[in-house]
Amino acid sequence: MDLRTYIKLDKEYKKSLESYYPRNLCIGAVGMFLFCMFVVAGAFGLMDRTFVFNIYIICFIIATSLYFWPLIQVRENFFTVSIFRKFRNAPINKKLFIRAKLILMIRFSVLFYIPVQILHFIGLNRTDTSCLSITGFWPLCAMVTAVAFQLLYMKIRVRELMN
Amino acid sequence: MEKALEFNHVSLIWPDFKIDDVTFSLEKGYIMGLVGYNGAGKTTLFRLMENRYRNYSGEILVDGYDCRTQEAKVKNITAFISDEQIFFFEESIKRNAEIYCPYYSVWDWDSFYKYLDMFEISGETKIRNLSRGTFLKFQLAFAVAHHPVLYAMDEPTAGFDPVFRYDFLRIIQNIVAEENASVLFSTHNTSDLDKIADYITMIDNGRILFCKDVETLRDEYRLISGDNRLFKISGLFEKGRWNR
Numbered sequence: 001m002d003l004r005t006y007i008k009l010d011k012e013y014k015k016s017l018e019s020y021y022p023r024n025l026c027i028g029a030v031g032m033f034l035f036c037m038f039v040v041a042g043a044f045g046l047m048d049r050t051f052v053f054n055i056y057i058i059c060f061i062i063a064t065s066l067y068f069w070p071l072i073q074v075r076e077n078f079f080t081v082s083i084f085r086k087f088r089n090a091p092i093n094k095k096l097f098i099r100a101k102l103i104l105m106i107r108f109s110v111l112f113y114i115p116v117q118i119l120h121f122i123g124l125n126r127t128d129t130s131c132l133s134i135t136g137f138w139p140l141c142a143m144v145t146a147v148a149f150q151l152l153y154m155k156i157r158v159r160e161l162m163n
Numbered sequence: 164m165e166k167a168l169e170f171n172h173v174s175l176i177w178p179d180f181k182i183d184d185v186t187f188s189l190e191k192g193y194i195m196g197l198v199g200y201n202g203a204g205k206t207t208l209f210r211l212m213e214n215r216y217r218n219y220s221g222e223i224l225v226d227g228y229d230c231r232t233q234e235a236k237v238k239n240i241t242a243f244i245s246d247e248q249i250f251f252f253e254e255s256i257k258r259n260a261e262i263y264c265p266y267y268s269v270w271d272w273d274s275f276y277k278y279l280d281m282f283e284i285s286g287e288t289k290i291r292n293l294s295r296g297t298f299l300k301f302q303l304a305f306a307v308a309h310h311p312v313l314y315a316m317d318e319p320t321a322g323f324d325p326v327f328r329y330d331f332l333r334i335i336q337n338i339v340a341e342e343n344a345s346v347l348f349s350t351h352n353t354s355d356l357d358k359i360a361d362y363i364t365m366i367d368n369g370r371i372l373f374c375k376d377v378e379t380l381r382d383e384y385r386l387i388s389g390d391n392r393l394f395k396i397s398g399l400f401e402k403g404r405w406n407r
Contacts, residue, residue: 001266009265076252076291089213089249090266091239 006100031062060142067108072157084161113143164190167313167345173221187374189345196360197349204369205349209317226312242306244316250290257286267309278304316348332359
């Protein structure tokens, strides 16, 4: 099996999950909402403050996690369990299995980032924000941070496959 | 004869425990029972086969494939059956099979459903709703579906009543006969060994004490029961040790 097949299987698995982590969906939805709110807030010039940027990053992470978390963990009773543990005895190529998830993660973050960035610029162009050059790239910073955060989280979870 | 499983001089050293030069093999179509006290190293041997510990010396081969370097190939032809929860708890039996089957080179839905029917398990039942015994049977159905060369079972019958154990062992025998597969199973129950094992391997403190076929063991050892006084009179039993 090649990398493409692993990616395809991951996508199919996620689509068909009956127990598609509803708690995560709710958190993600709230994150999305807050994220959108801050994009709008940015458009009205309320964003050139550090604490707002921090919230902005958190919202981005939560929103992108909506897609990514079900690929690396599942809910079991009250706990979340790593999917890597579930595949410990399956005949998988571990490297490709992990790489497929990484590719999906980065792809989604980038796809999520592009429209947000466009909206951001449109919003900023309509206001008199003083820090346009900095705030204009907040979505990019948020995306990079989100990817780094998810990568770190995945590294922790992957240990259950490698050990 | 082709070998389904080979342990060649396998050693693993931890600060408080070691697997010491373990060497044995199992031919295709045979059943081997692995016995030993708690903490003797039985589960460690299974984990070594699963490639969960890599810093061992020697080699472990399943159907000629090295467990360390050809892990995916080994797992494709080995069915690991244990109490460990490696399936998706919140998903149905059928959905679990659908998730895992693309990763196996061979998957036989007919066999899967045949065994599920035989065990009277519905494919729509969620794994979390299965009892321990039914979960064990489901694992067997799942294993048969990918036609493994080797079934590795870590204490599969522990904690079950004799009727269930008898049924389970009979099923194992049928599978071995039908599939020409091999079985390595660990147990504390010597009556299980009596019923189905062709070979018995005894491990103690990380070392293999013996690996012999059941007939040889029966020739070499006898079980004598009776009052200690009788043994003393006959001179069979002295200072708490057998004296042949």
